Amino acid sequence: MTKKDIINSGKVKSVFATDKEDEVLIEFRDDMTAGDGERKEVMTKKGTYNAIISSKIFNVLEQAGVKTQFIELVKPNEMLAMKLDMIPIEVIIRNIATGSLVRNYPIEDGTKLNPPIVQMDYKDDEFHDPMLNHSIAKALGIATQDELDELEKLAFKVNDALKDFFDKAGIILVDFKIEFGKDKDGNIVLGDEISPDGCRLWDKETLDMLDKELFRKGKDDEVMEAYVEVYNRVIPDDEKAKFDL
Numbered sequence: 732m733t734k735k736d737i738i739n740s741g742k743v744k745s746v747f748a749t750d751k752e753d754e755v756l757i758e759f760r761d762d763m764t765a766g767d768g769e770r771k772e773v774m775t776k777k778g779t780y781n782a783i784i785s786s787k788i789f790n791v792l793e794q795a796g797v798k799t800q801f802i803e804l805v806k807p808n809e810m811l812a813m814k815l816d817m818i819p820i821e822v823i824i825r826n827i828a829t830g831s832l833v834r835n836y837p838i839e840d841g842t843k844l845n846p847p848i849v850q851m852d853y854k855d856d857e858f859h860d861p862m863l864n865h866s867i868a869k870a871l872g873i874a875t876q877d878e879l880d881e882l883e884k885l886a887f888k889v890n891d892a893l894k895d896f897f898d899k900a901g902i903i904l905v906d907f908k909i910e911f912g913k914d915k916d917g918n919i920v921l922g923d924e925i926s927p928d929g930c931r932l933w934d935k936e937t938l939d940m941l942d943k944e945l946f947r948k949g950k951d952d953e954v955m956e957a958y959v960e961v962y963n964r965v966i967p968d969d970e971k972a973k974f975d976l
């Protein structure tokens with residue numbers, strides 16, 4: 732596999748072409764951003780921790796029957812992946828009310844949501860990722876009704892698998908954001924990453940935050956300790972041995 736020209740540079744990841752038309756190399760950088768990219772810091776090895784955690788989660792989801800773009804981790808911070816045409820929708824699942832939900836609606840922080848909430852935001856920093864409904868998504872031409880239904884169905888399936896996965900690691904999956912794309916045949920496939928950057932993860936015993944919310948709250952010196960804690964809990968020791976961390 733040869734790393735070729737850069738195709739896209741996002742806020743925390745860069746995507747490179749490879750010698751295969753339908754595969755890309757995703758480099759997880761050490762950048763951390765908040766507020767639609769307005770605040771940016773470098774956190775040593777953050778890209779590596781996120782790439783390893785994401786790879787593990789994509790493997791778990793494949794075993795649960797969710798198709799993902801993950802192929803293999805070629806370096807600790809570089810993921811070989813199926814090339815997708817990304818859909819600009821952030822699909823969010825909430826198991827516990829917090830964050831923008833409690834800022835925007837009269838619901839108390841920490842309320843258990845049963846059934847969980849599914850929400851879709853339009854992925855666009857310029858517009859500050861506004862919330863979508865099906866009519867708006869269809870009017871924007873970003874997805875059909877069938878595709879929207881499938882995104883929601885897949886997001887619930889991801890939630891079922893990951894709630895269980897994190898629970899076994901003593902972590903509550905509070906909420907998370909995922910993104911999907913289409914493969915060359917038009918099939919919807921889970922893409923991007925699933926890491927402490929886009930999930931709220933709370934310690935089951937102490938309810939301590941183990942995710943990017945610490946950075947959003949300005950607790951920059953606690954962020955990497957939390958990411959390392961998630962890594963230590965979800966990556967088995969024999970898999971950790973492959974990485975020099």
Ligand code: 5GP
Nearest residue numbers: 823829830831832906907908928929930931
């Ligand atoms: P909220 O809408 O409460 O701010 O976020 C809900 C969940 O989606 C949280 O787990 C948060 O991490 C994730 N999320 C929402 N928007 C974004 C985003 O633009 N980037 C990332 N990394 N995560 C997001």
